[in-house]
Amino acid sequence: xxxxxxxxxxxxxxxxxxxxxxxxxxxxxxxxxxxxxxxxxxxxxxxxxxxxxxxxxxxxxxxxxxxxxxxxxxxxxxxxxxxxxxxxxxxxxxxxxxxxxxxxxxxxxxxxxxxxxxxxxxxxxxxxxxxxxxxxxxxxxxxxxxxxxxxxxxxxxxxxxxxxxxxxxxxxxxxxxxxxxxxxxxxxxxxxxxxxxxxxxxxxxxxxxxxxxxxxxxxxxxxxxxxxxxxxxxxxxxxxxxxxxxxxxxxxxxxxxxxxxxxxxxxxxxxxxxxxxxxxxxxxxxxxxxxxxxxxxxxxxxxxxxxxxxxxxxxxxxxxxxxxxxxxxxxxxxxxxxxxxxxxxxxxxxxxxxxxxxxxxxxxxxxxxxxxxxxxxxxxxxxxxxxxxxxxxxxxxxxxxxxxxxxxxxxxxxxxxxxxxxxxxxxxxxxxxxxxxxxxxxxxxxxxxxxxxxxxxxxxxxxxxxxxxxxxxxxxxxxxxxxxxxxxxxxxxxxxxxxxxxxxxxxxxxxxxxxxxxxxxxxxxxx
Numbered sequence: 001x002x003x004x005x006x007x008x009x010x011x012x013x014x015x016x017x018x019x020x021x022x023x024x025x026x027x028x029x030x031x032x033x034x035x036x037x038x039x040x041x042x043x044x045x046x047x048x049x050x051x052x053x054x055x056x057x058x059x060x061x062x063x064x065x066x067x068x069x070x071x072x073x074x075x076x077x078x079x080x081x082x083x084x085x086x087x088x089x090x091x092x093x094x095x096x097x098x099x100x101x102x103x104x105x106x107x108x109x110x111x112x113x114x115x116x117x118x119x120x121x122x123x124x125x126x127x128x129x130x131x132x133x134x135x136x137x138x139x140x141x142x143x144x145x146x147x148x149x150x151x152x153x154x155x156x157x158x159x160x161x162x163x164x165x166x167x168x169x170x171x172x173x174x175x176x177x178x179x180x181x182x183x184x185x186x187x188x189x190x191x192x193x194x195x196x197x198x199x200x201x202x203x204x205x206x207x208x209x210x211x212x213x214x215x216x217x218x219x220x221x222x223x224x225x226x227x228x229x230x231x232x233x234x235x236x237x238x239x240x241x242x243x244x245x246x247x248x249x250x251x252x253x254x255x256x257x258x259x260x261x262x263x264x265x266x267x268x269x270x271x272x273x274x275x276x277x278x279x280x281x282x283x284x285x286x287x288x289x290x291x292x293x294x295x296x297x298x299x300x301x302x303x304x305x306x307x308x309x310x311x312x313x314x315x316x317x318x319x320x321x322x323x324x325x326x327x328x329x330x331x332x333x334x335x336x337x338x339x340x341x342x343x344x345x346x347x348x349x350x351x352x353x354x355x356x357x358x359x360x361x362x363x364x365x366x367x368x369x370x371x372x373x374x375x376x377x378x379x380x381x382x383x384x385x386x387x388x389x390x391x392x393x394x395x396x397x398x399x400x401x402x403x404x405x406x407x408x409x410x411x412x413x414x415x416x417x418x419x420x421x422x423x424x425x426x427x428x429x430x431x432x433x434x435x436x437x438x439x440x441x442x443x444x445x446x447x448x449x450x451x452x453x454x455x456x457x458x459x460x461x462x463x464x465x466x467x468x469x470x471x472x473x474x475x476x477x478x479x480x481x482x483x484x485x486x487x488x489x490x491x492x493x494x495x496x497x498x499x500x501x502x503x504x505x506x507x508x509x510x511x512x513x514x515x516x517x518x519x520x521x522x523x524x525x526x527x
Contacts, residue, residue, distance in 0.1 A: 017217025039205025046178030076479015085139025090465030106141030114199025150452030183361025
């Protein structure tokens with residue numbers, strides 16, 4: 001859909017003073033947020049990929065030698081708090097700083113957090129300080145950048161869901177590159193190098209956003225900012241004329257989707273916890289001969305192909321905005337040059353090794369790789385082929401994440417009760433990540449879009465904070481559940497552990513399908 005055929009979107013951009021240049025049919029400003037979020041997710045997921053494996057790795061290999069239970073509990077607390085603090089950060093942005101300043105403050109705090117973690121060899125205290133700074137910085141950053149995406153589009157725009165899906169591709173591009181490079185360097189070269197690398201790109205994300213702020217017009221400015229040409233610009237907080245009963249019904253739907261998301265992410269977030277333990281101790285990761293050579297080529301493609309895709313996105317953006325925002329493009333281009341050097345170095349290093357040992361963190365990149373390759377197809381499907389209601393999309397997502405765990409349950413059925421190690425085929429983890437990814441595309445970007453569409457504008461930041469609070473609860477539950485993996489394996493089996501996790505999302509999916517008609521009516525015309 002070109003600019004002429006999307007007059008509603010163009011008119012909305014003009015009202016907000018947003019640059020009306022378009023990239024792939026969407027506002028160029030979306031892609032500035034795309035790259036900002038990409039580098040923030042690089043930092044978060046790069047560190048998350050290392051966290052559990054670092055904690056449970058033997059002291060002789062420079063890990064901390066923690067038990068699975070101890071590592072899972074810290075993992076649950078860390079990831080839970082990361083998603084809880086956005087509730088506070090959203091409130092601060094709504095009332096005090098505005099979205100833009102909150103994003104910059106959060107990015108700076110997270111950069112300092114990574115710098116602190118890079119010194120974990122000197123003192124464990126630096127590691128804990130880094131975790132705290134990461135939690136606080138994420139709270140200021142995460143809800144507010146999501147709010148800005150929503151404000152680029154009118155609520156009635158058919159492009160809004162597609163815009164969030166493209167933004168979600170940016171999230172997963174950063175997650176992919178972070179887990180790929182930080183995970184590899186952390187496990188193969190040194191843990192502190194992996195932790196430190198994540199902070200380098202958080203810094204680049206902050207810089208490119210800082211120099212591109214004017215592209216957003218008045219969106220994200222400090223509340224109460226007055227413009228000389230205010231008669232030509234509408235406030236970002238317009239008077240809400242929606243009837244109270246409609247607002248109430250829509251907020252109930254938002255609450256239902258938030259609660260449903262808890263059950264999705266409770267299962268999905270096993271990726272950095274129990275699935276990491278399964279990859280480390282129960283999966284065949286030493287490859288030689290033909291299998292080793294095949295993996296090297298697959299890994300090379302997985303490394304280079306996504307870098308090519310996001311480089312192409314940067315090129316398309318630069319064609320539109322370089323003349324106005326050169327420093328934004330230059331900062332991002334420098335960061336991409338570093339990524340290319342690291343990617344080529346990694347591929348070359350692996351091809352020169354006789355035996356291939358797949359890193360534990362490698363499996364986590366599959367989720368983001370599948371997102372990058374499938375996001376566009378899902379975006380087009382919602383926009384042009386089939387666009388069911390939010391509850392139906394959520395139900396499909398919950399079923400798909402459960403299917404992933406059913407695959408793991410079947411694959412691990414040969415592991416004896418109480419076994420501490422095994423050599424299960426990599427295929428089952430790969431299948432699980434594929435199904436988890438298709439489920440995620442039905443839940444996460446859709447959830448962000450529905451929070452934006454169904455929420456009163458003056459509370460947008462707060463409600464995005466509540467959305468992430470639901471994720472916080474899910475992460476607490478995921479970590480606590482993962483801490484029982486050894487006990488369940490000893491008393492029952494690994495297969496039983498995965499079946500338990502699969503059961504809950506299926507039950508919630510059936511409830512959503514059952515009440516879909518009622519929930520659809522309560523959205524009062526928003527789909």
